[in-house]
Amino acid sequence: MKIKSVVALLIIAGAYAPALYADDLAAEVDALRALLFETRQNYEKRISDLEARLARTEQIASSARRDASEAFEIAEQTAIDQTSGAAAANTFNPSAGAVLFGRYANVDQTWEEIPGFLPAGEIGTGESGFSLGEAEINLKANVDDRFFGNLTFALADESGEVEVELEEAWVQSTGLPAGLGATGGRFFSAAGYLNQSHRHTDDFADRPLPYQAFFGGQYRVDGVQVRWIAPTPLLLELGGELNWGGGFPATGNAESSPGAHTLFAKIGGDVGASNSWQAGLAWLSADVIESGDTATFSGDSDMTIFDVVWKWAPNGNSASRNFKIQGEYFRRDETGIFDGIAYDGEQTGWYLQSVWQFAPRWRVGVRHDAVNADNGPLLAGTELEDPGRRSSRDSLMLDWSPSEFSRLRLQYTNDQVLSATDQQWFLQYIMSIGAHGAHAF
Amino acid sequence: MKSIAALFPLLLIPLSASAVEIFACEPEWAALVQELAGDKATITVATSAFQDPHRLQAKPSLIAAIRSADMVICTGADLEIGWLPLLLRRAGNPGIQPGNPGNFMAADYVRKLEIPKLVDRSQGDIHPQGNPHIHLDPRNIRRISIALARRLIDLDPANAAYYETRQADFQSRWNEAIDAWEQRAEALAGLRLVSNHRSFSYFAAWLDIDIVATLEPKPGIPASGAQLAALLEQLSPNPPVAVIRTPYANEKPSRWLSARLEIPELTLPYTVNGANNVTDLYALFDESITMLQELLQ
Numbered sequence: 001m002k003i004k005s006v007v008a009l010l011i012i013a014g015a016y017a018p019a020l021y022a023d024d025l026a027a028e029v030d031a032l033r034a035l036l037f038e039t040r041q042n043y044e045k046r047i048s049d050l051e052a053r054l055a056r057t058e059q060i061a062s063s064a065r066r067d068a069s070e071a072f073e074i075a076e077q078t079a080i081d082q083t084s085g086a087a088a089a090n091t092f093n094p095s096a097g098a099v100l101f102g103r104y105a106n107v108d109q110t111w112e113e114i115p116g117f118l119p120a121g122e123i124g125t126g127e128s129g130f131s132l133g134e135a136e137i138n139l140k141a142n143v144d145d146r147f148f149g150n151l152t153f154a155l156a157d158e159s160g161e162v163e164v165e166l167e168e169a170w171v172q173s174t175g176l177p178a179g180l181g182a183t184g185g186r187f188f189s190a191a192g193y194l195n196q197s198h199r200h201t202d203d204f205a206d207r208p209l210p211y212q213a214f215f216g217g218q219y220r221v222d223g224v225q226v227r228w229i230a231p232t233p234l235l236l237e238l239g240g241e242l243n244w245g246g247g248f249p250a251t252g253n254a255e256s257s258p259g260a261h262t263l264f265a266k267i268g269g270d271v272g273a274s275n276s277w278q279a280g281l282a283w284l285s286a287d288v289i290e291s292g293d294t295a296t297f298s299g300d301s302d303m304t305i306f307d308v309v310w311k312w313a314p315n316g317n318s319a320s321r322n323f324k325i326q327g328e329y330f331r332r333d334e335t336g337i338f339d340g341i342a343y344d345g346e347q348t349g350w351y352l353q354s355v356w357q358f359a360p361r362w363r364v365g366v367r368h369d370a371v372n373a374d375n376g377p378l379l380a381g382t383e384l385e386d387p388g389r390r391s392s393r394d395s396l397m398l399d400w401s402p403s404e405f406s407r408l409r410l411q412y413t414n415d416q417v418l419s420a421t422d423q424q425w426f427l428q429y430i431m432s433i434g435a436h437g438a439h440a441f
Numbered sequence: 442m443k444s445i446a447a448l449f450p451l452l453l454i455p456l457s458a459s460a461v462e463i464f465a466c467e468p469e470w471a472a473l474v475q476e477l478a479g480d481k482a483t484i485t486v487a488t489s490a491f492q493d494p495h496r497l498q499a500k501p502s503l504i505a506a507i508r509s510a511d512m513v514i515c516t517g518a519d520l521e522i523g524w525l526p527l528l529l530r531r532a533g534n535p536g537i538q539p540g541n542p543g544n545f546m547a548a549d550y551v552r553k554l555e556i557p558k559l560v561d562r563s564q565g566d567i568h569p570q571g572n573p574h575i576h577l578d579p580r581n582i583r584r585i586s587i588a589l590a591r592r593l594i595d596l597d598p599a600n601a602a603y604y605e606t607r608q609a610d611f612q613s614r615w616n617e618a619i620d621a622w623e624q625r626a627e628a629l630a631g632l633r634l635v636s637n638h639r640s641f642s643y644f645a646a647w648l649d650i651d652i653v654a655t656l657e658p659k660p661g662i663p664a665s666g667a668q669l670a671a672l673l674e675q676l677s678p679n680p681p682v683a684v685i686r687t688p689y690a691n692e693k694p695s696r697w698l699s700a701r702l703e704i705p706e707l708t709l710p711y712t713v714n715g716a717n718n719v720t721d722l723y724a725l726f727d728e729s730i731t732m733l734q735e736l737l738q
Contacts, residue, residue, distance in 0.1 A: 070584070073552045148530055174535065177533065177534065179508045181533045229532075229533055232505060234501075235502065236505075266501070268500070268505075269501055270500070270502040273489065276500040276501065276502065315491035316489065317492045317493055318496055318497075318498070319495075319496040360691055361663060402662070403562070405562060405566075436522045438523060438526065439496070439497065439498040439523035441499055
């Protein structure tokens with residue numbers, strides 16, 4: 001009975017117990033759930049925080065990598081810079097270049113003077129056969145922060161003797177403001193379009209007749225030049241030169257006052273993307289004393305030069321194809337005494353030429369050049385007697401430039417400078433070594 | 442042709458009297474100055490994408506423009522050797538002479554590729570300082586933008602904060618753009634191309650593109666018929682994917698080779714305004730990558 005009642009009690013208790021703990025358990029499970037949820041949320045937040053930190057770190061690492069590789073590159077570049085420059089005395093060497101000329105000519109009728117014109121220096125057809133042209137050597141560099149210096153001399157063989165000619169020796173300002181520039185020394189005058197360019201950049205084997213007749217090939221000034229560029233969208237440049245040199249055309253005049261002066265104006269600009277142009281006007285006035293070889297001229301020589309050049313290239317890209325046309329007109333009034341005779345003469349000259357680069361290495365060109373002297377009837381029988389005709393030439397050229405630094409040229413000229421016509425052929429090479437040449441307009 | 446005419450804003454009307462007048466030798470630098478200086482600068486561009494920047498002449502319009510410039514920004518590394526020194530000497534403008542704050546040569550601020558071991562003209566018209574076509578690696582643009590902003594501040598200290606903000610803004614957008622381009626261009630790695638001139642060396646180095654040959658036998662020297670024939674023979678066994686060139690390069694040799702190899706011939710924009718839709722530096726890289734991706738499809 002006692003055992004039975006104990007068992008019964010246990011059974012009752014057993015049955016009752018779950019009921020007794022059920023509420024507690026549910027609460028506990030809820031609590032656990034909440035804890036779990038909170039923990040999960042916590043972890044999720046921490047994970048996402050960690051992820052964000054990781055992303056940031058990766059970003060920093062990648063930018064650090066980039067910085068590091070940049071730093072490496074800069075270090076490398078510095079190393080290159082420091083080792084590639086020659087730290088010797090020649091670091092300050094000026095840019096140096098030389099131009100080599102040579103030609104083969106087939107000329108039957110050579111000339112050294114143009115009828116009706118005073119001898120103007122070394123001009124003319126030159127001899128037939130192979131001849132070395134001048135070897136031109138150029139040095140140039142900034143002198144300091146205010147000046148630029150340029151020296152060009154030419155070596156030429158004159159019947160077995162090597163002659164050195166000082167072509168250019170000038171200094172130029174680089175520090176003047178407001179579009180001003182000043183040049184002093186021996187330089188090529190800014191009168192005329194072609195005059196300022198070096199012979200090796202010419203498009204034909206020889207200079208046009210007016211350049212030969214009026215300038216002896218090239219007009220050099222021993223003196224000063226001042227030029228000013230106006231603050232305009234179109235180029236407008238004005239300038240003047242004083243020449244103390246004794247060279248042609250102010251021959252014999254090397255006195256204390258300048259023998260010749262020049263005033264010049266240039267304008268130029270673009271038309272669309274493909275065209276560029278420039279026009280110039282110059283007045284040259286010379287006080288001449290005893291110019292000439294046997295008979296001499298003394299007096300005033302006044303010259304007006306008008307030049308215009310037009311260049312075309314597709315979209316302004318001259319590398320493959322381009323075309324240019326240029327012309328200049330010269331007119332000179334001379335008043336004075338020639339060979340003891342009072343004399344008032346007028347001479348004119350002009351040329352028109354056009355060059356077409358039709359393929360990357362190839363160019364063809366055509367040129368007509370002419371000069372005419374009207375020296376009056378008083379000089380009949382003298383050296384300056386009117387020839388009674390124009391001296392003119394027609395030339396065709398074809399040239400091939402394997403690179404920017406070399407050029408081979410074939411030229412045909414129908415020469416009517418003297419009374420008889422002469423068919424002339426020239427084969428010419430022009431090669432530049434050393435410093436890169438300038439692309440002047 | 443109207444769009445091409447618009448590419449030559451040689452003489453813009455100054456926006457204000459105090460604007461910094463900039464003479465940019467190439468369109469990429471004009472575009473970069475535009476990014477950094479906004480309306481504080483008036484910009485004149487000397488060349489367009491259709492002009493070989495090496496072969497220009499010191500023409501009258503450029504002399505007139507450089508005379509009044511407060512700053513010249515050019516590539517340097519001898520790219521403009523034929524005409525810039527001449528312009529600078531004619532300018533009558535001391536502030537832009539070399540060594541002055543108004544003279545900025547972009548190539549001074551980046552590492553150059555293809556620095557010749559042998560500086561000799563028998564190797565073509567080489568540049569002793571290395572390949573000057575530096576702008577086609579956008580990382581170079583970033584480096585140059587930093588130096589250029591500093592230079593603008595030197596020249597125009599009154600607007601220092603303006604330039605600083607614009608540079609920082611440009612740099613962060615540019616970095617994002619670089620990341621995006623690099624991601625987009627992953628598939629271009631190893632792409633085999635033939636180029637007319639070494640104009641794309643920096644672009645190729647950046648994206649790991651393989652320029653297997655150039656049409657020019659030597660830099661600046663146009664190929665002769667025989668040289669092209671030899672190149673054709675060399676490339677025939679394993680033809681590249683395309684022939685690429687700049688807008689200013691002679692199209693004839695590229696077309697000849699592309700026809701013989703039966704591969705596409707592609708004119709990449711090369712610089713700003715090199716194609717109709719390429720109006721800024723971002724579009725330049727976007728479009729170049731897109732054009733090359735189209736080759737893969």
